[in-house]
Amino acid sequence: MSDIPIPMRKGITTGTCAAAAAKAAVLAWQGQPATVVEVISPQGITLTAPIAASHALANGGVAWVIKDAGDDPDITNGVKIVAEVSITDQPGIMIKAGEGVGTVTKPGLAMPVGEPAVNPGPRTMITKAVNDCLPPGKGAVVTISVPNGETIAARTLNPTLGIVGGLSIIGTTGIVEPMSEEAFKNSLVPQISVVRALGYDEIVFAPGKIGQDIAVNRYGLPAETVVQTSNFIGHMLENAVKYEMRRVLLFGHLGKIGKVSAGIFHTHNRMADARMETIAAYMAVSGAPQAAIEEVLSATTTEAAMPIIARYNMNKVYNLLAERASSRAMRYVFGDLTVGTVIVTLKGEILGLDQTAREIGGHLGWNVPIE
Structure with missing residues (x-):
């Protein structure tokens, strides 16, 4: 049996699809329906896309x-x-959002507020694809639609980014690289640019949707300041510096924050997992008995460790873990950010936090009681 891995199949972006559909719509108007078309990526690479269907309209095609x-x-x-294309007598290509394509409602994204969420790369591809087919002196209005796009978009970051009404048409290269972690990381970064463009220099990082909801709905942190980091806390801290943020509030479950306390900034369990060891170490520093440390090390999850910590009256360890997470995060970005940390349970109860978290949260208007 061969050990040579089978290469993963690449795909095409929504931008490539939109450009190909627009070109096929113009060809249909010209009486030249196509089953496959070629479009050019922003990098000048020729890409092919199959056309599912096309037909002519009175003044264009779809x-x-x-x-x-x-x-x-x-x-x-x-x-x-x-893509529905209407041919005009005025040269130039206008791109509009149809059903299921979002509209930008917050500043800080690739397109200005009020514009269709069709990013610059796809716009370049659509414009070239249509212009290459049009007769001299003609222009076009291109309306891009994604049936059911609004429903699908509810399961993306679009609502957080202020893209309302549907999906974004995206793609910087026109090609989907399979399982690209880098692409996923980079898709999270625009959340920071939106917060910055809204005038904030403080931001709340929540590793997941649960933490994001708790921060906003239970503790009253401004929704527009709370963004998801997924497992890429280090990557997002670096980009917070890039976008000139001043302070960051880490707000998350003990499982994720515990890893940051140990200096782990890619928190996927396959990358590193020292949750129980970290909690046990800080319990030891805080004076926990040997039996408590052994029980925590035997626990399989941080949720299972919480009752053990409570039984041994070691709840003070949470504040210590929060302080340590903030310290490690600030060291990670060489002091270019001030960081505070809040540790919560899955039910949203605050286990621990540091003084910097109180200062940042208080400035953002949260409803955590002052102690």
């Missing part, structure tokens, strides 16, 4: 492409990307 993300687990895989 076509659609079924998004193929290759072997990438993309939420938009299999969606229908539709």
